[in-house]
Amino acid sequence: MKKLLVLSALAAMLASGTALADTSDKKIAFSNNYAGNSWRQAMLDSYAIVTKKAVADGVVAAADIFTTADKEVPTQAAQVQNLILQGYDAIVINAASPDALNGAIKQACDAGIVVVSFDGIVTEPCAYRVVVDFKDMGKQEVEQMAKFQPKGGNLLEIRGLAGTSIDDAIHAGILEGVAAHPEFKIVGSVTGDWDQTTAQKAVATILPSLPEIVGVVDQGGDGYGAAQAFAAAGKPRPTIIMGNRQDELQWWKEQKEKDGYQTWSASIAPGVSSLAFWVAQQVLDGRTDIPHDLLVPYLAFTQDDFEAALPKIPKGGVASHEYTQEDAIAAIKANIK
Amino acid sequence: MASLRLLLAKPWIWSFIGAALVWLATVTFTGGYGGGGMITAALSLAVFTVIVGVGQMFVITLGPGNVDLSLPANIGLASAVAMKVMDGNDQMIAVGLLAALACGMAIGAANYLLIWALRIPPIIATLSASFIIQSIDISYGRGLQIKPPPGFADFANRQILGIPVLAILTVLFTIGAAIALQRMIYGRSVLAIGQNIRAAWLAGVNVGRIRFLTYTLSGALGGLDGALLAGYFRGANVDIGNEYLLASIAVVVIGGTSVAGGKANVPGVWGAALFLVLLLTMLNTFGVSAGVRLLLTGLIIVGVITAAGGQKALR
Numbered sequence: 122m123k124k125l126l127v128l129s130a131l132a133a134m135l136a137s138g139t140a141l142a143d144t145s146d147k148k149i150a151f152s153n154n155y156a157g158n159s160w161r162q163a164m165l166d167s168y169a170i171v172t173k174k175a176v177a178d179g180v181v182a183a184a185d186i187f188t189t190a191d192k193e194v195p196t197q198a199a200q201v202q203n204l205i206l207q208g209y210d211a212i213v214i215n216a217a218s219p220d221a222l223n224g225a226i227k228q229a230c231d232a233g234i235v236v237v238s239f240d241g242i243v244t245e246p247c248a249y250r251v252v253v254d255f256k257d258m259g260k261q262e263v264e265q266m267a268k269f270q271p272k273g274g275n276l277l278e279i280r281g282l283a284g285t286s287i288d289d290a291i292h293a294g295i296l297e298g299v300a301a302h303p304e305f306k307i308v309g310s311v312t313g314d315w316d317q318t319t320a321q322k323a324v325a326t327i328l329p330s331l332p333e334i335v336g337v338v339d340q341g342g343d344g345y346g347a348a349q350a351f352a353a354a355g356k357p358r359p360t361i362i363m364g365n366r367q368d369e370l371q372w373w374k375e376q377k378e379k380d381g382y383q384t385w386s387a388s389i390a391p392g393v394s395s396l397a398f399w400v401a402q403q404v405l406d407g408r409t410d411i412p413h414d415l416l417v418p419y420l421a422f423t424q425d426d427f428e429a430a431l432p433k434i435p436k437g438g439v440a441s442h443e444y445t446q447e448d449a450i451a452a453i454k455a456n457i458k
Numbered sequence: 459m460a461s462l463r464l465l466l467a468k469p470w471i472w473s474f475i476g477a478a479l480v481w482l483a484t485v486t487f488t489g490g491y492g493g494g495g496m497i498t499a500a501l502s503l504a505v506f507t508v509i510v511g512v513g514q515m516f517v518i519t520l521g522p523g524n525v526d527l528s529l530p531a532n533i534g535l536a537s538a539v540a541m542k543v544m545d546g547n548d549q550m551i552a553v554g555l556l557a558a559l560a561c562g563m564a565i566g567a568a569n570y571l572l573i574w575a576l577r578i579p580p581i582i583a584t585l586s587a588s589f590i591i592q593s594i595d596i597s598y599g600r601g602l603q604i605k606p607p608p609g610f611a612d613f614a615n616r617q618i619l620g621i622p623v624l625a626i627l628t629v630l631f632t633i634g635a636a637i638a639l640q641r642m643i644y645g646r647s648v649l650a651i652g653q654n655i656r657a658a659w660l661a662g663v664n665v666g667r668i669r670f671l672t673y674t675l676s677g678a679l680g681g682l683d684g685a686l687l688a689g690y691f692r693g694a695n696v697d698i699g700n701e702y703l704l705a706s707i708a709v710v711v712i713g714g715t716s717v718a719g720g721k722a723n724v725p726g727v728w729g730a731a732l733f734l735v736l737l738l739t740m741l742n743t744f745g746v747s748a749g750v751r752l753l754l755t756g757l758i759i760v761g762v763i764t765a766a767g768g769q770k771a772l773r
Contacts, residue, residue, distance in 0.1 A: 157697060159603060159695070280748065283749060317693060318697070325499045329494070330495075330496070345693075349692060352615075368605070437605070
C-alpha cells in the first residue's frame with residue numbers, strides 16, 4: 122500500500138512536471154573560469170539579469186557568481202570545493218576542462234549538490250550538460266551557403282580552438298554539409314580560435330596561395346577578421362558566415378547597404394548560462410525526469426532579422442538571449458524522448 | 459668568398475636564411491602562385507612582433523634572469539586605452555598613441571619598481587604584474603572590442619607597392635634601435651651590464667638607471683604595439699597580445715641574441731619575425747592540422763636555434 126502511494130506520488134510529479142518541492146530557500150552558485158572576452162561578459166550579464174529577477178521574485182534564495190581569472194583547472198577545482206563547503210544547493214558551471222574537474226564535480230554530487238555544466242561542459246556522469254547543437258550549426262552553414270552561392274565553388278574553413286568538442290562538432294557538421302552539397306569544395310582550412318585577431322592573421326597567411334574563394338565557413342567570432350584579411354589582400358569579398366558579434370553584424374549591414382550582400386549568422390547565445398540556471402532550478406524543484414544531456418538550439422540571424430537585433434547588442438559585444446523558466450521547461454521537454 | 463664567410467659569421471643571418479627557405483618551400487608547393495602576396499602578408503604581421511621583440515631584446519641583453527613577461531597584458535591594456543582615448547575620432551589619433559605609450563611606460567616603470575624596491579626576480583615581478591594589468595584591463599574594457607577611428611585603421615593597413623607603410627616605419631625604427639645598441643652609451647651600457655653586471659658597475663655604468671630605462675623602453679614599445687595592433691586588427695581586446703609572450707622571446711633567441719645576455723643584434727629580430735610568420739604561412743598552405751602545426755613549429759624553432767647557436771664561442 123505504502124509502495125503504491127509513493128508510486129502514485131511519483132507519477133503525479135512526473136505528470137505535473139513543475140513546482141513540487143519549493144526552491145525559494147535554495148542557493149545556486151555559478152562557477153565561471155574566465156571573463157576576458159565579449160562572449161563571457163555577455164554570458165555573465167545575461168546570467169545576472171535573469172538571476173537577479175529570480176532572487177527578487179523569491180524563486181531562489183541566492184544566485185551568486187564566482188569567476189576565476191586565469192582559465193586554470195586547479196583554481197576552478199579549488200573554487201568548486203569551496204562552494205561545496207559554503208553549502209550551495211546547486212552549482213552552475215562553465216568548466217575549464219571537460220574531464221580534469223570531474224573529481225571536484227563528483228565530490229559536489231556526493232555532497233548532494235546539483236551540478237549543471239554548459240559551454241565548457243564536464244563529462245562526469247552525475248552532472249547535467251546543457252549543450253548547443255553545434256553539429257547542426259555547421260551543417261546549416263553549408264545549407265545557407267548553397268542558397269547564396271547556388272553555383273557552388275571553393276570554400277575556406279576557419280576552425281576553432283583545436284581539441285575542443287565544439288570545434289570537432291562544428292567541423293563534422295560542415296563536412297556533412299559539404300558531402301550533401303558536392304558543388305562545394307573546402308580548399309583551405311586554418312585555425313582561428315574563435316578570435317578575430319587570430320583568424321585574421323591565419324586567413325592572411327593562407328590567402329595568397331588559395332584559388333578564388335566563394336565562401337567562408339567558420340565557427341563564430343572569426344567572420345570579421347576573415348573579412349578584414351580578404352580586404353587587406355585585395356581579394357574579392359566572399360560570402361562569410363557570421364557569428365553574432367556586433368562588429369560582424371555591423372559589417373554585414375554596411376555591405377548589405379552597399380550592394381545587397383547576403384549571408385547568415387549563428388552562434389551559441391551567451392545567455393545559455395541563464396538556461397543552465399533554470400535547469401538547475403528545475404532539478405532542485407524535484408524533477409527527476411530531466412536527461413543529463415540536454416541539446417538546446419543555437420541562436421541564428423538571417424538577412425531579414427539581423428538588423429532588428431543589431432541595435433540591442435552592445436558595441437563590441439555579442440548577441441545574447443535571456444532564457445526564461447518556460448524556455449527551460451520547453452527545452453527539457455524537447456529532450457525527453 | 460671572404461665577404462660571404464663574414465656574412466655567415468653574423469649570428470643574425472640564420473634567421474633570414476630560415477625565412478627564405480620556408481618561403482621557397484611554400485612557393486614551390488603552390489607552383490609559384492601567390493609568392494608576392496605571402497611576403498606582403500608576412501611583412502604586415504611581422505611588424506608587431508618586431509616592435510615588442512626589440513623591447514624584449516634589450517631586456518634579455520641585461521643578463522640572466524631578465525625578461526619582460528608582462529608584454530601580452532601590457533599590449534592588451536594599451537590597445538584598450540588607445541582606442542578609448544581615440545574614441546573613433548580621427549583628430550584624437552596622436553593623443554591616443556601618446557596615451558598608449560604613456561600607459562606602456564608606466565607599466566615598464568612599475569615592473570622595474572617591483573624588481574628594484576622589493577627585490578623580486580624579474581620573471582616573477584613581470585608575471586605577477588601582468589595579472590594585475592590584465593585585471594585592470596578586464597574592468598576597464600569590459601571585454602568589449604573597441605574600434606579604432608577610420609583614419610587610424612586605414613593608416614595601419616596602408617601599403618605602397620605591396621609594402622606595408624608600417625613595415626617601412628618599423629625598419630626606420632629598428633635602424634635607430636641598432637644605432638642605439640651598438641653606437642650609443644645607453645646601448646653599450648646595456649651590453650656591458652649583460653656581460654658582467656659587477657664589472658659594468660665598477661667601470662662607472664649607472665646600473666640602476668640603465669635597467670630602469672630598459673624596462674621602461676620595453677613597456678613603451680609594448681604600449682605602442684598595442685595601439686598599432688588595435689588599428690590593424692580593427693579593435694582592441696584583452697587577448698590581442700597573447701601570442702607575443704612566446705613570440706617576443708622566440709624572435710630574440712632565433713635572431714641570434716644571447717639568452718645569457720651581453721650579446722645582441724637588431725637585424726635578427728626582423729629575420730626571426732619574418733621566419734615565424736612565413737612558417738605559419740607554409741604550414742597553413744600545406745594544410746596540416748592544428749596539432750601537427752604546433753608540433754612542427756616547435757621542432758623547427760628548436761632546429762633553427764640549434765643551427766644558429768652552432769658557432770664557436772668567442773670567449
